[in-house]
Amino acid sequence: MNIFDVMDEFSVLKIGIIDYSVGNLKSVAKVIEKLGVKPELIRGEFNPERFDGLILPGVGSCGSAMSFLETTGLSKLLDEYVNVIKKPILGICLGFQIMCEYSEEDNRECLGWIKGSVRHFRSCISTNMKVPHMGWNDVKYDSDFRLLKGLRESPCFYFAHSYILPFDINVNGMVGITEYHIPFVSIYENENIFGVQFHPEKSYVGGEIVFRNFLQEVKNAKS
Amino acid sequence: MLKVRVIPVLLLRHWGLEKSIKFTSPKYVGCPINAVRVFNRHCVDELILLDIVATEEKRGPQFEVVEQIADETSMPLTVGGGIRDVETIRKLLVSGADKVVINTGAVEIPGLVKEASNTFGRQCIVVSIDVREVSSGKYEVFTRAGKCPTGLDPVDLAKKVEDEGAGEILITSIDRDGTMEGYDLRLINLITKEVQIPVIACGGAGTIGDLAKAFYEAGANAVAGGAIFLFYGPRRTVLITYPTEEELKKFFKPEDVRIRDQRIPVETKMARL
Numbered sequence: 001m002n003i004f005d006v007m008d009e010f011s012v013l014k015i016g017i018i019d020y021s022v023g024n025l026k027s028v029a030k031v032i033e034k035l036g037v038k039p040e041l042i043r044g045e046f047n048p049e050r051f052d053g054l055i056l057p058g059v060g061s062c063g064s065a066m067s068f069l070e071t072t073g074l075s076k077l078l079d080e081y082v083n084v085i086k087k088p089i090l091g092i093c094l095g096f097q098i099m100c101e102y103s104e105e106d107n108r109e110c111l112g113w114i115k116g117s118v119r120h121f122r123s124c125i126s127t128n129m130k131v132p133h134m135g136w137n138d139v140k141y142d143s144d145f146r147l148l149k150g151l152r153e154s155p156c157f158y159f160a161h162s163y164i165l166p167f168d169i170n171v172n173g174m175v176g177i178t179e180y181h182i183p184f185v186s187i188y189e190n191e192n193i194f195g196v197q198f199h200p201e202k203s204y205v206g207g208e209i210v211f212r213n214f215l216q217e218v219k220n221a222k223s
Numbered sequence: 224m225l226k227v228r229v230i231p232v233l234l235l236r237h238w239g240l241e242k243s244i245k246f247t248s249p250k251y252v253g254c255p256i257n258a259v260r261v262f263n264r265h266c267v268d269e270l271i272l273l274d275i276v277a278t279e280e281k282r283g284p285q286f287e288v289v290e291q292i293a294d295e296t297s298m299p300l301t302v303g304g305g306i307r308d309v310e311t312i313r314k315l316l317v318s319g320a321d322k323v324v325i326n327t328g329a330v331e332i333p334g335l336v337k338e339a340s341n342t343f344g345r346q347c348i349v350v351s352i353d354v355r356e357v358s359s360g361k362y363e364v365f366t367r368a369g370k371c372p373t374g375l376d377p378v379d380l381a382k383k384v385e386d387e388g389a390g391e392i393l394i395t396s397i398d399r400d401g402t403m404e405g406y407d408l409r410l411i412n413l414i415t416k417e418v419q420i421p422v423i424a425c426g427g428a429g430t431i432g433d434l435a436k437a438f439y440e441a442g443a444n445a446v447a448g449g450a451i452f453l454f455y456g457p458r459r460t461v462l463i464t465y466p467t468e469e470e471l472k473k474f475f476k477p478e479d480v481r482i483r484d485q486r487i488p489v490e491t492k493m494a495r496l
Binding site: 026059061130133135150152158162201202204205206209 | 226228266293294297298317321322343481482484486487488
């Protein structure tokens with residue numbers, strides 16, 4: 001498949017990236033563009049029917065992101081998009097964490113789509129360790145993740161975070177695990193909800209494949 | 224398992240790259256955009272770009288350079304030089320940096336590290352500490368590109384900025400800079416054992432063996448270098464290189480080395496069919 005096929009493949013999709021106005025969305029937007037879609041930045045109210053796929057990127061802190069979503073009215077619209085219209089959404093790093101019920105970071109109630117609470121590494125384990133978890137680590141999984149199609153076993157991605165969703169077998173969805181002193185959820189899929197703790201936009205070709213798989217899911221959901 | 228990070232550090236003077244020896248006698252080594260393109264092709268674990276004259280020239284970073292580099296690459300990019308307030312950091316992040324390095328500002332501007340960390344998150348803030356051995360076994364922190372003695376002990380400063388919210392420490396031995404004679408392992412170890420945040424070792428790397436020593440013997444979480452990735456041979460001809468997985472595995476345990484191509488290898492694909 002050459003680059004023109006790819007561009008043709010996804011060019012009809014309407015992809016939105018939520019902009020919490022605290023930093024670098026460029027790298028995410030750049031990969032999506034490379035795959036043939038010009039993403040739209042969402043900074044305020046939007047029509048959930050209009051988008052085929054949404055991305056919650058991973059910048060800032062939980063408190064600032066949640067405050068932004070609440071004051072702009074985005075959290076309600078996102079809820080409608082995810083739970084009523086049921087279209088695909090991908091959360092990255094912090095964007096994945098705020099999909100959970102609660103986060104210890106800034107003590108915030110979050111969007112609540114994923115069962116479980118986000119916690120700091122140090123409140124999960126008392127060993128002597130370096131936090132943030134910073135750098136390349138591998139993802140272990142034993143189910144067929146749609147996001148990981150085409151990737152070798154235990155692919156390696158770039159991480160940069162201090163908070164985690166600890167691994168719990170009762171989680172409502174499919175999870176893959178990364179170990180850094182303790183196992184935590186590094187990839188999550190449940191119907192139209194996708195989340196990754198790592199930064200695919202910083203993980204070269206492996207990350208690009210994750211985005212391509214997400215766009216494929218968006219396309220499948222549309223047709 | 225978390226892998227070792229091998230990080231090229233590029234020193235920027237205006238639109239050119241330089242490499243110094245012991246922070247003096249800089250040599251021009253080329254165009255930053257070209258160099259970064261090459262490192263991007265090598266899929267480097269991360270890249271640090273430092274503007275070494277911003278503070279001296281009393282100005283902020285060159286956002287256009289950062290923007291051009293970020294537009295062309297997809298690597299984790301850390302940028303430093305001339306950062307004295309939070310607004311500058313915001314502009315650097317918008318230009319495409321993923322993390323920022325604060326050096327002189329961390330010593331001279333009270334509250335800067337704390338405010339930066341609260342605003343952008345700890346994982347975004349790297350504090351760089353440049354150190355000279357001033358008398359046998361005694362270390363001192365120097366700011367302003369190694370020109371200004373501070374009287375501070377590097378371990379004390381590292382602990383202080385950790386408390387203030389730094390996410391990583393970049394520790395550089397000025398005495399070893401550019402010499403390619405190996406890291407100051409004692410200095411690195413002093414820092415790594417005292418802080419609970421990742422430490423990036425810098426200054427003196429000449430071989431992959433040096434990188435491994437900093438990682439296994441001194442406890443560094445990441446290993447950085449300049450000359451080792453820029454020069455080739457005894458005459459220091461400029462040639463940009465980066466170790467392959469195989470080269471790293473001669474000195475590092477295989478489980479500590481990142482696999483760069485994440486795609487299913489072609490042979491396996493065939494076998495599966």
